[in-house]
Amino acid sequence: MGVVIGYIATLGVYFCIYNIFAFGLNIQFGYTGILDFTVITFMAVGGYLAGVAALGPEQPGTDIYYVLGLSLPWPVALLIGAAAAGAVGYLIGLIALRRLRSDYLAIVTLAAGSIVYGIVGNDTRLFDGFEGLVGVPQPLSGVLNLNPNDYTVVFLALCAVIMAVCWFLANRLYKSPLGRTMRAIREDLEVAEAYGKRTFRVRMSAMVIGSIYVGIGGVLTIWFVTSLAPAGWGTGETFVVWAALIVGGRGNNLGAVVGSFLVAVLFNEATRFLPAISSLPNLIPEIRNICIGGLVILTLWFRPQGVVAERKARFFVVPLQHGTVAGSAAAEVAVSGD
Amino acid sequence: MATETDDFAPATAVTPTDGLLVVAGLARRFGGVQALDGCSFAVEEGTITALIGPNGAGKTTLVNVVAGAIRPDSGRVYFAGQDITARPSHQIALRGLIRTFQLSREYPQLTVLENLMVSPQRQVGERLSVALLRPGRYRAQERAYLERAVQILDDFGLYGQRDEYAKNLSGGQKRLLELARAVMAGPRLLILDEPMAGINPALVDRLSAHMLRLRAEMSITFLMVEHNLDVVERLCDHVVVMAVGRTLATGTMAELRQNASVVTAYLTGGVADVRAES
Ligand SMILES: Nc1ncnc2c1ncn2[C@@H]1O[C@H](COP(=O)(O)OP(=O)(O)OP(=O)(O)O)[C@@H](O)[C@H]1O
Ligand SMILES: [Mg+2]
Numbered sequence: 001m002g003v004v005i006g007y008i009a010t011l012g013v014y015f016c017i018y019n020i021f022a023f024g025l026n027i028q029f030g031y032t033g034i035l036d037f038t039v040i041t042f043m044a045v046g047g048y049l050a051g052v053a054a055l056g057p058e059q060p061g062t063d064i065y066y067v068l069g070l071s072l073p074w075p076v077a078l079l080i081g082a083a084a085a086g087a088v089g090y091l092i093g094l095i096a097l098r099r100l101r102s103d104y105l106a107i108v109t110l111a112a113g114s115i116v117y118g119i120v121g122n123d124t125r126l127f128d129g130f131e132g133l134v135g136v137p138q139p140l141s142g143v144l145n146l147n148p149n150d151y152t153v154v155f156l157a158l159c160a161v162i163m164a165v166c167w168f169l170a171n172r173l174y175k176s177p178l179g180r181t182m183r184a185i186r187e188d189l190e191v192a193e194a195y196g197k198r199t200f201r202v203r204m205s206a207m208v209i210g211s212i213y214v215g216i217g218g219v220l221t222i223w224f225v226t227s228l229a230p231a232g233w234g235t236g237e238t239f240v241v242w243a244a245l246i247v248g249g250r251g252n253n254l255g256a257v258v259g260s261f262l263v264a265v266l267f268n269e270a271t272r273f274l275p276a277i278s279s280l281p282n283l284i285p286e287i288r289n290i291c292i293g294g295l296v297i298l299t300l301w302f303r304p305q306g307v308v309a310e311r312k313a314r315f316f317v318v319p320l321q322h323g324t325v326a327g328s329a330a331a332e333v334a335v336s337g338d
Numbered sequence: 339m340a341t342e343t344d345d346f347a348p349a350t351a352v353t354p355t356d357g358l359l360v361v362a363g364l365a366r367r368f369g370g371v372q373a374l375d376g377c378s379f380a381v382e383e384g385t386i387t388a389l390i391g392p393n394g395a396g397k398t399t400l401v402n403v404v405a406g407a408i409r410p411d412s413g414r415v416y417f418a419g420q421d422i423t424a425r426p427s428h429q430i431a432l433r434g435l436i437r438t439f440q441l442s443r444e445y446p447q448l449t450v451l452e453n454l455m456v457s458p459q460r461q462v463g464e465r466l467s468v469a470l471l472r473p474g475r476y477r478a479q480e481r482a483y484l485e486r487a488v489q490i491l492d493d494f495g496l497y498g499q500r501d502e503y504a505k506n507l508s509g510g511q512k513r514l515l516e517l518a519r520a521v522m523a524g525p526r527l528l529i530l531d532e533p534m535a536g537i538n539p540a541l542v543d544r545l546s547a548h549m550l551r552l553r554a555e556m557s558i559t560f561l562m563v564e565h566n567l568d569v570v571e572r573l574c575d576h577v578v579v580m581a582v583g584r585t586l587a588t589g590t591m592a593e594l595r596q597n598a599s600v601v602t603a604y605l606t607g608g609v610a611d612v613r614a615e616s
Contacts (some may be wrong), residue, residue, distance in 0.1 A: 169470055177455075177463030177476060180448075184456040187445035194405060194439075195458040195523055205466055205522035251447075311453050312501060317483075318488045320497070 006149030010158045011265055013224055017217045018161035018264035021241045022248065022256035023170045024213030030250035030310075031179060032206035033186030035106040039214055040111025042085040044120065044230075045068050046215025047222035050081030051133045059156040065125050066133060075141035080218050085215020086208045088116070093207040096199055112316070113235070121230045132229025136222050140270025159220055167211055180313070182206055183251070214241075236289065240264060243292045247299045251254070256309050267291055354416040356380035358527055358559050359435070364403055365415030373399040375583035378530035380529070381576075386560040387547060388570040388591075391580035392411065397563045398440055399532050400580070406430045407435040418526070429530045432459055434526035438533060440563075442512035442583070446505030450496055452489040453482075453504050453515060482512070487522055494518040494548065517545065521552060528552075530562045534557075543565070546573050567591070572585055 023041065028034040054077040057069035096108035099258050100325050130226070139158065141151060173179045185192045193199045222228045240263060248259020267288060299306060352362050355381035366374040373396045381387045383414045389397050402408045406427040417421045422430050445453050461483070463469055463476030484485060491497045493512045499507060512534060520528055534542050546569060552558045564570050570577060578581050579586040579600050587600050594600045 023352060106611050120533075162484075172473060176469035176513070177461040177480065178466060178469035180452060180456055181464055183448060188443055189408065190427075191439070191443050192456070193427040193444070194431055194437055195519075196428045198428050202464075209385050224411055260523055290340070310447070314453060314501075315455075315484055316481075318485050320488060320492050325500075335348055 002147070002149040006152045007157075007325060008018070009149070009152040012156045012268065013152065013159050013220070014268070015219050016163040017224075017253065018219035018241070018244060018260035019163050019257050020220070020311060021214050022165050022244045022260045023166050023205055023253055024187070024210040024243050025245050026210075026250060026256045027170060027173065027182075027213065027255060028210035030245060030252070030256070031174060031182040031186065033102065033189075033204055034210075035102050036109050036207070036210065037106050037242075038109045038116075039241045040233045041046065041113040041116050042089055042211040043218035043221060043237070044116070044228065044233040045088045046081035046085040046218030047263060048081075048133065049084035049216075049220040049307050050077040051136045051222045051228060052076040052127065053080040054137050055133070055135070064131070064134070065128050067126055074137075074223070078216065080213045081219035081222075082212045085218065086212040089208045090210025092206065093204045096238045097203050097207060113238070114324055117230060117233075124168050127228075130230055132232070133222070134227040136226045138223050138226060138227075140198045145318070155224060158223075162216065162220065167257075170213075174253070175313075175316055178202070178205070190198070195202055197212075200215060226244035243296045246304060247307040247311065251310035252308060255306050255308035255310070261297065262307070263292055267295070352378050352380050352605060354414075354421070356382075358418060359404065359561065360414075360416040361400070361404065362414045362416070364400065365401060365411045366399055366408065367411055368399075372583055374403065374413075376413070376584060377580065378413075378587050379585050380562055381432070381559060381561050381579045381590055383559050384553070384557065386553060386562065388572055388574040388577045389561060389563045389580060390565065390567070390570060390577060391586070395580040398531055399583075401437055401563065402503040403527050404430075404529065405435065405581040430491040431523070434524070435529070436520045436525035436527070437515045437529040438506060438520055438522045438531060438532040442509070442516050444504035444512055444515050446503065446506070449486055449501050450491065450504055450515060451484075452492060452505070453519050454522040455483055457519050458483050459523065486559055490518050490521055492550075495544075510541045513541070513545070517548065521556070521558075524556075525558055527559045527561065530560065532563050532565065534566055541608050542569060547579040547581070574575065 021043065024042070025036060025039050027310065045107075053067050053070050053072045054074060055066065055069050056071045057274060058064060077113045092109060092112045095112070096105045099105070120127055122131065125130070128134055138151070138155070140154065144151065146154065177251075181192065181197055181202055184318055185202055189199055194314040225232075243255055244263040245261035246259070247263055248257065299323025352360050354360050354362075357379040361380070362378050364374045365372070375396075377396065377400060389400070391397055399408070403410045404433070406425050406429070409424045409599075413423070414421060417430070417433060417435050420433075421434065422435075427522060445456065448456070461476065462479050463473070468475050478537045487498065491500050492516065495575065496511065496514055496518060499511065504512070507515060517530070517533060533545060535578070537545070549560055549562075550573070553560065562574065564574075576588065577591055577594055578588050579594060586598050589597070
């Protein structure tokens with residue numbers, strides 16, 4: 001029984017984490033139209049920084065090297081991870097968002113992601129290179145002293161709370177005048193600029209907030225698996241987040257949730273139970289990617305807006321004041337009715 | 339009085355305070371094309387000024403330079419007496435100079451009402467901290483904007499379409515939306531790039547009526563690129579004629595009809611004739 005609960009809680013944790021990733025990408029791409037092709041880099045930055053903030057100083061002789069090692073409590077580590085991801089998002093935004101063209105942006109984000117990957121992988125002094133960080137302490141595990149399955153349930157509750165806060169704030173942003181301006185920029189950047197919108201600044205806000213979201217997801221990831229190495233955040237993972245958002249429906253956070261469930265949870269788990277063939281160890285991950293790719297293509301073909309389409313903004317009804325100006329309206333309706 | 343520039347040297351006669359908008363000796367080259375070549379004129383406050391000229395005369399380029407969308411190679415732009423040359427578009431817009439585009443460019447995936455709600459500048463709810471943490475602080479302003487937007491939509495006969503995606507409007511409705519959205523920004527000067535192009539005569543009359551009304555009610559000054567000379571004659575106080583990137587003449591429509599070089603430039607396409615004369 002405990003095993004089943006632990007398994008379901010594990011799925012729940014991944015569901016929450018992917019939701020947060022998808023919210024972050026949704027703020028960047030779904031709201032603002034920023035083609036961020038290196039989502040997963042922010043997850044890594046958040047995870048690593050939270051990891052080295054929480055780990056103790058590196059021990060000589062263990063052959064594991066990393067910077068900082070501050071032994072900080074987990075809430076502080078969370079803040080550090082989120083802030084670091086936001087800072088890297090800002091730096092990439094400085095280069096990528098200067099130009100208006102979106103293809104330029106896509107290429108810059110891809111390149112920046114490769115650079116971060118190369119540096120983290122090859123410079124063993126930062127986060128132990130391709131070996132990665134291990135043994136990152138889990139929040140509250142020392143205090144609670146639970147068996148792994150029960151701990152997973154507690155951790156799920158933590159993830160669910162953080163995810164709910166992220167969802168709430170993302171929706172609030174969407175409905176605000178700032179969110180509306182972001183969507184106007186998504187629709188036509190030049191026009192928004194011609195209407196006095198500081199498009200660079202607004203896009204930078206979206207870039208940084210999205211990066212912080214993904215960074216928070218990264219912190220939860222490293223806490224849950226207690227380790228993080230470059231193999232865990234290749235370009236393929238960025239693709240999974242994109243697939244979740246496209247399939248679920250970009251521009252709305254419910255779509256991001258549905259997409260995370262379909263792509264990151266359902267497909268990941270369904271393929272996990274396929275019989276492994278020992279001579280082809282890469283077969284299952286490849287099948288997984290083929291399935292997700294197929295799902296994206298089918299979505300774009302049959303329902304390009306995604307499973308849950310972006311909804312129209314609703315305003316409270318304002319009565320018309322029929323005065324002198326509005327008097328002409330009745331005559332005009334006939335012409336505009338075509 | 340029609341002033342005719344016989345030698346096409348950049349006119350230096352304008353000074354920054356000649357009007358609400360003053361354009362002085364603007365030049366801009368695209369590869370081998372000299373799109374603007376020392377264009378100068380002034381738009382007086384409270385007028386509806388027309389900018390006419392053959393295709394390729396540089397009218398849209400001029401609008402783009404004035405609005406800060408592209409940089410001039412030389413020359414100056416003054417708005418309300420201040421030098422705004424090559425300022426970023428959003429800064430120029432914040433000073434009250436709003437332009438529309440030659441092809442309708444609504445925000446397609448926003449509703450008609452939202453298209454208007456984006457326009458007001460420096461909204462309280464556009465600040466990140468307010469948007470995320472204190473949404474109560476923008477409610478009152480949002481409601482005021484909403485009331486104004488609904489009123490403007492009603493004035494433009496788009497009230498029934500307010501919750502429709504802008505991309506689903508007809509061509510003529512999109513032109514109306516373009517103007518309604520610009521009005522919502524509360525501009526001092528509105529530059530319209532061929533607002534009447536491709537719309538039926540009844541709608542032309544309605545748009546003209548709207549412009550006259552806006553000038554009277556909101557004291558908006560207009561600069562309008564337009565090919566339809568009947569509309570120009572009826573609507574505009576003042577006309578600027580451009581050809582090959584220069585100001586060919588300015589004056590009222592009646593004055594310009596007497597002007598031989600304007601007639602040739604306009605009726606024959608201009609470019610060859612103007613070059614031959616100079
Ligand atoms: N971005 C650009 N790159 C290259 N050439 C350009 C560019 N923009 C305009 N041009 C050229 O500059 C000249 C003036 O173009 P512009 O669009 O300003 O003319 P216009 O007076 O608005 O014409 P129309 O009445 O057809 O709209 C044209 O020869 C055009 O080809
Ligand atoms: Mg033009």
